Amino acid sequence: xxxxxxxxxxxxxxxxxxxxxxxxxxxxHEYMSWYRQDPGLGxxxxxxxxNVEVTDKGDVPEGYKVSRKEKRNFPLILESPSxxxxxxxxxxxxxxxxxxxxxxPGTRLTxx
Amino acid sequence: xxxxxxxxxxMSVQEAExxxxxxxxxxxxxxxxxxxxxxxxSRQMILVIRQEAYKQQNATENRFSVNFQKAxxxxxxxxxDSQLGDTAMYFCAFMENTGNQFYFGTGTSxxxxx
Numbered sequence: 001x002x003x004x005x006x007x008x009x010x011x012x013x014x015x016x017x018x019x020x021x022x023x024x025x026x027x028x029h030e031y032m033s034w035y036r037q038d039p040g041l042g043x044x045x046x047x048x049x050x051n052v053e054v055t056d057k058g059d060v061p062e063g064y065k066v067s068r069k070e071k072r073n074f075p076l077i078l079e080s081p082s083x084x085x086x087x088x089x090x091x092x093x094x095x096x097x098x099x100x101x102x103x104x105p106g107t108r109l110t111x112x
Numbered sequence: 113x114x115x116x117x118x119x120x121x122x123m124s125v126q127e128a129e130x131x132x133x134x135x136x137x138x139x140x141x142x143x144x145x146x147x148x149x150x151x152x153x154s155r156q157m158i159l160v161i162r163q164e165a166y167k168q169q170n171a172t173e174n175r176f177s178v179n180f181q182k183a184x185x186x187x188x189x190x191x192x193d194s195q196l197g198d199t200a201m202y203f204c205a206f207m208e209n210t211g212n213q214f215y216f217g218t219g220t221s222x223x224x225x226x
Contacts, residue, residue: 033214042118042203043216050212058213090157098145098164098207101214103157 002027006091006104013081014112021076021107023091031094032074033058033101034066036087043090049074050097081111116206118217125194126225132179133189133220135204142166143209146180146187151219152200160202163187165209191222199224 004025013019025032033048035058045058049068063085065077074093078085088108092101115138125131137146148160163171163180170178175195179188191198204217 031212035214035216040121040218042116042218043205045214048212048214056212059215088155092157097212098209100147100159100162101157106155 002102004091004093004102004104006089006107008107009105010108012110012112015082016080019078019081019109021078021089021091021109023074023076023104024072025074025093025102026072027093027095027102028071029093029095029102030071031097031099031101032068033092034064034074034076035090035092036060036085037090037106038087046076046089081109083111085109086111116204116215116217118204118220120220121218122221122223124223124225125191127194127196129194130190130192131194131222133191133202133204133222135187135189135217137185137187137204137206137215139185139206139208141208141210145207145209146178147205147207148176148178148187148189149203149205149216150198150200151203152197157203161189194224196224196226198222 034046035043037043044060047066049055091104094101117136144165146163150158175192201219206215
């Protein structure tokens with residue numbers, strides 16, 4: 001089944017404890033992206049990647065890191081999480097830039 | 113920065129009726145992509161419809177259609193014969209052909225009333 005998977009789906013952590021949210025797609029998509037969703041703000045792009053080893057900042061990159069060592073994986077890293085990073089996170093991928101984006105199921109992160 | 117504006121935070125419609133959700137965007141480009149995504153209570157993001165700006169014909173997908181007004185930078189979504197399963201948050205989104213960033217609006221929460 002073609003899909004985007006994210007893990008974990010739910011995470012509660014404490015300020016400053018490094019964490020990684022994994023994202024994987026099995027559709028051989030070039031474009032991958034991370035978003036955070038907050039009430040009243042919609043989805044905002046954190047980082048995106050056009051291909052392996054090619055990543056770039058979106059609108060809200062502060063406090064986040066990403067890597068794209070393999071085409072299928074695009075992990076989101078929070079080196080020192082803070083409470084303002086409490087949010088719902090989505091990973092997405094598309095075959096082409098401008099094409100339909102397929103979204104993962106979301107990761108609900110709470111930073112205490 | 114590019115912006116996408118959805119001016120209706122909440123809307124409701126009677127089952128079987130028609131409703132239109134509005135979206136405006138800001139760009140100086142001539143070619144770009146526009147999308148409507150649906151997010152039901154399950155939180156899954158689902159593509160409803162996609163439009164390429166260079167195509168003048170409005171996109172349609174079954175009961176969903178758009179009114180794309182390029183000069184006005186408007187991209188409204190019309191849902192005909194509304195069903196209870198249409199209850200969801202709807203997001204308008206935009207991507208320039210020359211850029212790689214994706215921009216979402218703040219969403220419209222639609223409730224279909226039985």
